[in-house]
Amino acid sequence: MELTNIHYVAAIGFALAFVFGAVVNKTNFCTMGAVSDWVNMGLKGRFGAWLLAMGVAVGGAQLLELSGQIDLTESIYRTTTLGLGGLIIGGLMFGVGMTLSGGCGQRTLVRVGSGNLKSLVVFIILGLTAYMTLRGIIGVARIELIEPLSLDLAEQGIEDQGLASTILPWLNIEVTDGLRWAFAGVVSIVLIGIAFSIEELRSNFDNWFSGIVVGAVVVGAWVITGIFGYDDFDPVPLEGLSFVAPTGNSISYLMTYTGSTISFAIAVVFGVIAGSFVYSVISRTFRIETFSQRGDMINHMIGGALMGIGGVLSLGCTIGQGVTGISTLALGSIIATISIMLGCAITMRVQYHRLDERGVLSSLFGGIADIVIPWRKMA
Amino acid sequence: MSDATDVTKELDTTGLNCPMPIIRAKKALKELQPGDILRVTATDPGSVKDFEAFAKQTGNELLDSLTEGDTFIYRLKKG
Numbered sequence: 062m063e064l065t066n067i068h069y070v071a072a073i074g075f076a077l078a079f080v081f082g083a084v085v086n087k088t089n090f091c092t093m094g095a096v097s098d099w100v101n102m103g104l105k106g107r108f109g110a111w112l113l114a115m116g117v118a119v120g121g122a123q124l125l126e127l128s129g130q131i132d133l134t135e136s137i138y139r140t141t142t143l144g145l146g147g148l149i150i151g152g153l154m155f156g157v158g159m160t161l162s163g164g165c166g167q168r169t170l171v172r173v174g175s176g177n178l179k180s181l182v183v184f185i186i187l188g189l190t191a192y193m194t195l196r197g198i199i200g201v202a203r204i205e206l207i208e209p210l211s212l213d214l215a216e217q218g219i220e221d222q223g224l225a226s227t228i229l230p231w232l233n234i235e236v237t238d239g240l241r242w243a244f245a246g247v248v249s250i251v252l253i254g255i256a257f258s259i260e261e262l263r264s265n266f267d268n269w270f271s272g273i274v275v276g277a278v279v280v281g282a283w284v285i286t287g288i289f290g291y292d293d294f295d296p297v298p299l300e301g302l303s304f305v306a307p308t309g310n311s312i313s314y315l316m317t318y319t320g321s322t323i324s325f326a327i328a329v330v331f332g333v334i335a336g337s338f339v340y341s342v343i344s345r346t347f348r349i350e351t352f353s354q355r356g357d358m359i360n361h362m363i364g365g366a367l368m369g370i371g372g373v374l375s376l377g378c379t380i381g382q383g384v385t386g387i388s389t390l391a392l393g394s395i396i397a398t399i400s401i402m403l404g405c406a407i408t409m410r411v412q413y414h415r416l417d418e419r420g421v422l423s424s425l426f427g428g429i430a431d432i433v434i435p436w437r438k439m440a
Numbered sequence: 441m442s443d444a445t446d447v448t449k450e451l452d453t454t455g456l457n458c459p460m461p462i463i464r465a466k467k468a469l470k471e472l473q474p475g476d477i478l479r480v481t482a483t484d485p486g487s488v489k490d491f492e493a494f495a496k497q498t499g500n501e502l503l504d505s506l507t508e509g510d511t512f513i514y515r516l517k518k519g
Binding site: 089091093094097098101102103104160163164179346348350352353354357409412413416417440 | 454455456457458459460462463464466467470483484485486489493494497498510
């Protein structure tokens with residue numbers, strides 16, 4: 062086999078993702094856990110780690126873009142199409158799904174690596190439903206029902222959905238490079254500042270370390286696909302770290318190996334699993350976990366499907382949109398990430414109310430009210 | 441030691457992942473009186489750190505955190 066640009070890009074992507082998988086396993090970085098800690102215990106340390114990852118990724122990605130190294134408008138996040146319906150509906154679905162299946166896309170991969178067969182079931186269902194939503198039968202519904210719920214920003218003379226490009230024209234201010242630098246700097250510093258204002262982040266090595274590493278790995282992904290992999294004759298798509306569509310593509314790649322070519326994103330999926338596996342063996346935490354309850358298995362399967370479908374509709378997961386997308390300062394990524402957080406937090410409160418043997422609707426309204434009414438005292 | 445005679449209520453969360461063990465423990469504690477003891481069994485490895493943090497944050501004392509084979513056992517005293 063002749064090695065080409067994409068093979069080198071994939072190999073470095075695998076190595077980067079290997080580090081990500083090992084660090085996430087070691088530090089317990091988990092976006093669902095971040096919401097759970099906050100909603101269920103009032104602890105913000107892991108949420109701070111997520112904000113820190115965003116802040117580091119914004120700083121790095123914007124520095125690369127504004128210094129002319131990469132053009133983030135080439136990524137899927139900063140196009141002129143703002144798919145509001147998909148971002149909100151898909152984000153909410155993903156948030157519900159990650160709570161039902163015990164973790165988001167990256168967490169699923171990390172757990173597969175450490176021997177969790179429950180997560181292997183989620184991995185397969187997530188991958189299949191993601192692929193069905195991208196190119197299969199669910200894709201028909203996506204095109205017919207969800208895509209019409211999009212805004213074409215180009216029609217309003219907006220050149221991309223970056224924060225500066227959307228907010229400044231609305232305020233009748235001309236978009237200049239100086240203002241772009243200002244936006245990038247302020248967002249990055251505010252996110253990092255909020256993260257470090259949280260005592261549980263500062264006092265916990267795992268929290269601040271994981272936040273910095275996850276953010277840096279996303280920046281590394283932009284460097285690999287945008288600078289190292291830049292080749293006029295053998296181009297690779299500009300992409301960061303993302304886990305939903307790539308999980309579907311990974312399964313497809315394994316099934317059609319002899320006729321397929323590796324990509325950066327597929328290599329990342331395998332790298333995260335491998336990194337987590339090696340760390341769990343070295344730390345002697347590798348152990349086979351299986352389903353022991355019918356209800357738990359049903360929850361995981363529904364959760365996997367909601368993440369697969371929702372993750373494609375929202376163009377990404379808690380890392381794909383919640384760190385990578387945010388690093389491009391795309392308006393859509395902010396909308397998707399907030400939708401995911403809301404879906405996740407509301408599901409936790411619904412599960413709490415369900416323990417009272419309240420009906421589904423009563424629990425649902427109670428859960429929504431708990432999260433969206435800030436002054437409501439939660440039980 | 442997890443002395444069963446001290447325990448006011450037993451909660452079995454085996455087979456469940458984060459966040460369910462914490463959500464169920466929170467619910468169970470709500471129905472107990474201060475000083476009562478809740479014994480929780482779990483199989484989620486992540487529950488070890490979760491229950492340490494939960495006890496510290498909520499003022500319920502974690503009396504002990506034991507591992508027996510693949511099962512984690514916690515005794516929480518309601519504060």
